[in-house]
Amino acid sequence: MAVHQVETLFAAYLEKADLSNKQKAVLSACLSLFSEQGFERTSTAAIAKRAGVSEGTVYKHFKSKTELLDASLEPLSHSVVPQLASEFIDEVHPERFAHLEDLLRFVIHDRLAFAINNRAMIRVFAQEVFVRSDLLQVGVNAIFGQFAVGFGRAIQHFQATHELIDWSSLRLLRTIAGGIIGYALPVVMMPDGTYPFDINQATDELVESLLKTLTP
């Protein structure tokens, strides 16, 4: 993911998805409108208009408005979770990351880039997660599913080399995630372009902070 993250998840999904150009336009319109106005405040008429198609066309591949929301968030549940998992299982090997700092730097930069590149989708998710328990499940699975396995292995490795403090996975996760969220939140919440952000500086700062915290 670290590499193909240059594009957003959503754009990558549209590219691969078996959808006509009009249906891609529909989903793009959904993402931008849901992100700007929220799901409930966005009418199917507005979606059709922004997509440049008729309202009937909107319903050709998507049976309901809810399905539009699901399709808009599809990349999150079907890409983020598996990729996060495989990332830690396949890529996060000791030989690849000689020291804890290297791992931290990779994870932090990757997640910050993810948050920034997929701002719109995250905004949509954040608005709906409070109301739709199935979405919450997606997020929970993302963290406590396969991903946790890979993450746990990485932890054990660096705890064995005494580079990483001997805390529980949950506490470590919270510490790292909290740090990332602290930097990413304003960027995601503020309208695009409103908030100046230098991902490299942020990564440097976070790595420095977290290293101090996580070193025994």
Place this chain on the structure above:
Amino acid sequence: MAVHQVETLFAAYLEKADLSNKQKAVLSACLSLFSEQGFERTSTAAIAKRAGVSEGTVYKHFKSKTELLDASLEPLSHSVVPQLASEFIDEVHPERFAHLEDLLRFVIHDRLAFAINNRAMIRVFAQEVFVRSDLLQVGVNAIFGQFAVGFGRAIQHFQATHELIDWSSLRLLRTIAGGIIGYALPVVMMPDGTYPFDINQATDELVESLLKTLTP
């Protein structure tokens, strides 16, 4: 705030506000329903029903549905910001907090308690802040308004005593806030009672983590 936080902001607001019992019931119904279902998904009929009043009564003191949302979030904008500010200006004195750890412990426990006691209101706020830029302004003001002054003074004090690392206020704020959010987020997002949480243990852990990060 640390003291009267035993109750939620919203309950305290209802107590003081110049509203009839029926109107208090209406606002309570709003908060719970908005928190459970979101603002758009909640009908005024449902509000009236839960409040045990007629639909006409709902519109007696509140001219529109939007006004109900504003009133539900009123305590945030008119209590949190000023209290946060005065807290740091009035209460956070060097003589009160001999060491950085004492200040951290106070702030962390206070904000965690706030997040937990006002879960419902925060949920409502979180859902709407993406869509309503005026709410965003409230949050921004909360941080970069008067509060920043008091926070800045406290920072300068402990930086002068070399107990606090020489970072910018923004970076310090992000670090502390990120830590707190990492712990508070799951509690706020999960349905009430779903997520086990021990505020004292969380405070201890966070103080330990942040002290390591923030000590020069």
Place this chain on the structure above:
Amino acid sequence: MAVHQVETLFAAYLEKADLSNKQKAVLSACLSLFSEQGFERTSTAAIAKRAGVSEGTVYKHFKSKTELLDASLEPLSHSVVPQLASEFIDEVHPERFAHLEDLLRFVIHDRLAFAINNRAMIRVFAQEVFVRSDLLQVGVNAIFGQFAVGFGRAIQHFQATHELIDWSSLRLLRTIAGGIIGYALPVVMMPDGTYPFDINQATDELVESLLKTLTP
């Protein structure tokens, strides 16, 4: 029923039903429009317009368009079946009908009057019964339910006195019903006022025909 049949079932139902005047107007509009155009071809907007109310009012007491159809046919299922049954159980006593001719005359006149007075409702029922199996059940129950018991007793009585031919109830029912339908069908199918009909002459003719058939 023979007596209060002076009014239609539907009017009697409206009188007794716990409905506001507007809701009565809505149901009346439904019956006439469904009868004229059929259920599917009638829009809720047209119903509202003919009832002289807003479309929202239509949905105040009736949760869906289907419920409007059900309510329009309610008198059939909740009045016809029970009344038919009780009629034969309570009223059709040997002492009341000295001879088979008296019974036939009563039944024929009563059913013809019923068909003519409730033309509109029967038209609605006839259109929908092909598509809604639950309605079919209503009709079947009407005939093979309690009613059949009373009818069977009457049959046995006159078969015992040798005034009635020794056929099965089903064949007797079909013979009598067929005769009545032969007279009633054109009246029900043709638009109101189009088809001249003298119920007394029809009764006389039918009684004469059926007596010949049913006398041993």
Place this chain on the structure above:
Amino acid sequence: MAVHQVETLFAAYLEKADLSNKQKAVLSACLSLFSEQGFERTSTAAIAKRAGVSEGTVYKHFKSKTELLDASLEPLSHSVVPQLASEFIDEVHPERFAHLEDLLRFVIHDRLAFAINNRAMIRVFAQEVFVRSDLLQVGVNAIFGQFAVGFGRAIQHFQATHELIDWSSLRLLRTIAGGIIGYALPVVMMPDGTYPFDINQATDELVESLLKTLTP
């Protein structure tokens, strides 16, 4: 008709009609769907799907959905009426039917077979006749058109021989039709296969009944 009635009118019509195989499939789909769900409840998409063709093809020979209904009922108006008429004019000769019983037996069996073989089409007709006055006209013409002439001649013949009671044609028609309808109605209304029916027994019973009624 008595002979080729082994097939349904509709199948015979499809055979002779100048239609491509696809168009025949479309009409067959129409008849079955209209019969099962009613005209309004059947979408052109469903017709295309059941016929195994595209929606565009449906509209190739039939300019509108209404035209599909008309074509589905075409056999009724262009076969039943003329055949009924010619039947009585050409076939119902005194020399062919020595006695009234022979005529009755022929007519009853023929019409019962017609009703059963063409259940589906009759169902479609019955649903639409209430709403479309032009269809009603078809039925009325069927009876009071040329057919009545042939029927009238047959009546006069047997009234002259004093085998048939001296009633008006209308009354005789109603009596015979009522009898047939009494037997055919349940078969037509119930879903196929639901209602057990023996056409020969029914014919015997009806001939017996009607002979008693119609003999002076």
Place this chain on the structure above:
DNA sequence: TATGAATGAGCCTTCATTCAT
């Protein structure tokens, strides 16, 4: 000729808001 994507009018239904009682 056959396809099926595309259209847009119109449908059923909901809901914020008003107002006579």
Place this chain on the structure above:
DNA sequence: TATGAATGAAGGCTCATTCAT
């Protein structure tokens, strides 16, 4: 003041019909 019946403007969705391929 409180009620809740009434409103009517959208909103989501369906479907008969067309037309470029």
